Amino acid sequence: MSHYTAPLKDIAFVLKHVVGISDISKLPGCEDVTDDLVDAILSEAGKFSSEVLAPLNRSGDKEGAKISNGNVTTPKGFKDAYWKYVEGGWSGLEAPVAFGGQGLPHVVATPVSEMLGSANMAFKLCPLLTLGAIEALDQHASQELKDKFLPNMTAGKWTGTMNLTEPQAGSDLALVRTKAVPVGDGSYKITGQKIFITYGDHDYTENIIHLVLARVEGAPEGVKGISLFLVPKVMVNADGSLGERNDVKCASIEHKLGIHASPTCVMIYGEDDKRGGAIGYPIGEINRGLEYMFVMMNAARLGVGLEGVSIAERAYQHALVWARERVQGRPTTPVPASLGASPKSVPIIYHPDIKRMLLTMRAYAEACRALIYWTAKCLDLADRAEDEQTKRFNQALVDLMIPIVKGYATEAGIQVTSLGVQIHGGMGFIEETGAAQYYRDSRISAIYEGTTGIQANDLVGRKVGREGGQTALALIAEMQKTTVTLNASSDLNLKAIGKTLTRGLEDFKRATEWIALTFKENQGAVNAGAVHYLMLAGTVCGGWIMARSAIVAADQLSKGEGDTDFLKAKILTSRFFADHILPFADGYAEAVINGASSVLAMEEAYF
Template sequence: MTSYNAPIRDMRFTLTHVVGLDQVATLPGFDVVTPDLADQVLEEAGKLARDVLAPLNWVGDQEGATLENGAVRTATGFRDAYWKYVEGGWNAVPFDPDYGGQGLPWTLALPIQEMWTSANMSFSLCPMLNQGAVELLTIHGSEEQKKTYLEKLISGEWTGTMNLTEPQAGSDVGAVRTKAVPQGDGTYLITGQKIFITFGEHDFTNNIVHLVLARTPTAPAGIKGISLFVVPKFMVNADGTLGDRNDLRCSGLEHKMGIHASPTAVMSYGDNGGAIGYLVGEENRGIEYMFTMMNNARLGVGLQGVAIAERAYQQAVDYAKGRVQSRALTGKDPAPVTIINHPDVRRMLLTMKSQIEAARALAYYTAAALDNAHHNPDRDAARKAAALNDLLTPITKAWCTDLGVELSSLGVQVHGGMGFIEETGAAQHYRDARIAPIYEGTNGIQANDLVFRKLLRDGGSAAQTLIAEMRAVATEARNGPGDDLETIGQRLEEAIVALETATAWVLDTGKSDLSAVAGGAVHYLRLFGITIGGFLTAKGMIAAQDLLRQRGADTSFLDGKMITGRFYADQILPLTAGLVAPITAGHRSIMALGEDQF
């Protein structure tokens, strides 16, 4: 297995010339984010990812996490790596300085998170879920809860989890049965079982703060009767020290296809009468509060698709440059050449590279919208940024994670038969990537969220605003110098026309036939993702063309940007035209086959 080196040049280029980190840095509280600071942060994070986390990726896959007498032991080296991560202050990057955070924007925090995930996806899941817990308590927690938990969670001294799923209630959160009985003193006794709890138990820290969905005795049925509770592994005394162990335990670890080093726990609450929990906010508003954590996690999971694809790509490139097989198709030399010289291998590598860069830009672009939604002092600009972030979140989660699976699979293909052999490590990336389209809401759920909640609910307003921005970039590219810019401008315009056609159909059909809209929702999300990818790629190409004319330009990198973007224009954007028919007509056969005919 090859090592990992963070793609800092592309990260820096994307932040500076595509996403607009300089604009984010003008928002209140972010004035410390200078180019020099951003460079320093990326460089130092890259070292930790390369030197500490990446070497443990294979070890974690082979050893996994183990459960012994209720205690979970993580793989060799993981606990030490976690404390190096904490001691470096990395857990605190995007959080409130009032509780020990560094107060940096998500736009800069996301590239760092990408590094952790590329280097070691199993490890990265613990900080990712913890940051969601911090976000939730920051927004919805009481002052007492913030005082008790935030500083320790932000520093990384403690970690947080999300407890939604139960054996009978997967994506249908409204079917949750875990009970919460009020005790009259402000506490509740929690009883029930949760499954698929990432890092629900581990040996990194001496306390774990569980955020648990449960029902009170008087709660109405369904999703409107769900409340949210803080349930610590160890009770916290008034002075901040740890008290007695709460009535909760890890009763099992799931045996998974991938992410073996991430302990996915079965959590039992109240075996001895009830775990003590504290209500977050008001009763029966738990799912509303939990969506703060889930949306944070959905952006993080979308980034996982980018990160795993990047790791698979780096390994595929390394293998293609070293594997000698067959003579070149051109020339008279009969000697075999490295496989990177063969056109189909080049096609696979460029398919990976071009879409990784587009997906990376989308994830960072979404983070910039999030920062503006929360910090822009212009109310109208903040409102528009919030609408954009809402629109982009399901697209980022689903399109990027679908790409993570597709491109890590392509990485296996580049290796040929050796890719199917575990020792090369290519298979691990594919196995690890496969969970991402499933958790935090399957990609089918993300597609339904996009069409029903984000498109139909506002009549397509946010989508039309984004489409107008994309068309302006397409026009700028089409009128720019050189055939490459003209081509991506033209292909992006064609993709926008396909997207507009599909959007109009969804808006019209959604008035009378929701089932038809749902039948094409996944294709619609893919169409949107590819088009936004083209839009951000075109922005990058326009910037690269301008930079190439400057003295001292990084010619090799920028020329590579132009070629990679041209590949996206030639081979990826044209796929959008073929998605219109499945979106607008595919539903006719989906529901036609009788259940007994399957």
């Protein structure tokens, strides 16, 4: 099954009624962001995703990227699809206006990115990293570098990459060995090896702009001695034309579990001894590279969290079709008369456990979608609000939410794609049904751009522990306002959601307060339960955003507005999240507060 239907109705509902996209039009530079404009963008993005990208997803997985004589080629149809993407103006959607971009807010570009990822996750990775590189250069590069490289990157004529990882330096970037030696004209010669570089080489464009972490000779040890360099695949002349090939090449591509169509490259800088290294240009100040790279990393982390939503939505749609078509087993609950008086076998969607799995898939996808859209809105407020207090508070929320949504949404995506295989039964384990691809493709999302454990340690450390839980507790207080509305409602579904959300917020609060009190005196104990805390935060925040969705849906139903079936389904999906997913909050909180001793007591020799 290669078909994908963009969930435009849910996307529009979340943007307009849950997140409140109308607030964005009040921000500087967003005056033209009207409902009509957003609707048009989403409609065209959905059409492009379903008609151009989705049909290539399966064939791209089977064919995969290939390398021959140092040149990487992408699967059949991918290059043409990329240029249709560029010609449609999608490459510059949220890029700076000064360099040819449209400068649209994150909250508009985010659902577009979601649809691209649902249709073809391997394809979407190239634009994702290019956008991150554009953002890093826009914020930290010299005007000369920006003028020279950003227009073509924004236009999609050139793409961008992020080069951090080395064989000995994965999550510990203090171990980076790639060297940078000054030439004397402001440029540097870069030598070293980078691994796991997504789209490090490909056949889409004639130039690729690599952002590379390297160490200048004599720099301080550790992360304080790392600098960031722009290294083009092909040198760019003063007049903007392309010159000679730089001394950088892809030595090989990895054979991976999933995302086969996305080339994951081993990159060699400075292989030619006569040239002395690849020419690179410093971005910003020397020895501040990791700080600058975090701009790109944070953009990528939010984008990868969105991949969890993308793959969950695609797996859900795939499983739903199967559940409606696969006939198996007698019903144990009432079924429509159209199936007969006493049918011996029914489509499996009528079996309660299949419904439970489908609802789990749907609930995770919808909760994570709304949560990431809300985070994107916070990012827009942090970037564009004129009031300094509003900017600071929303930036604090973004800093808090990025590890949560990156970790939680990707873990949810893995669970959802696993359920997609399960719903197919034995046929899910067979590649020809297509369910397995989503499972394979999803697995990397909780690993690259920082594993779930790395996100969790960042969350409990930088975002909660060091500031005494101030931002997290402020968010909890804000979410508690929603429970007041729920608990005061006469609607039985809303009341039930309110009861469970109230308990979940109490769990989130007590775990946050425990981390704030414990972090400085016993960081190891906090880290032992860090992933549980991240999952607790994601679960409760997901329950909160679904509760807000249910409130809006119930209000529209009472007024006779909107699509009745859609609104009823939204309320029931929100209720399901509260009944079946939110209760895990208590267990997560207990593991955070009381579970460290068994982890820390286990000596290495006992394993």
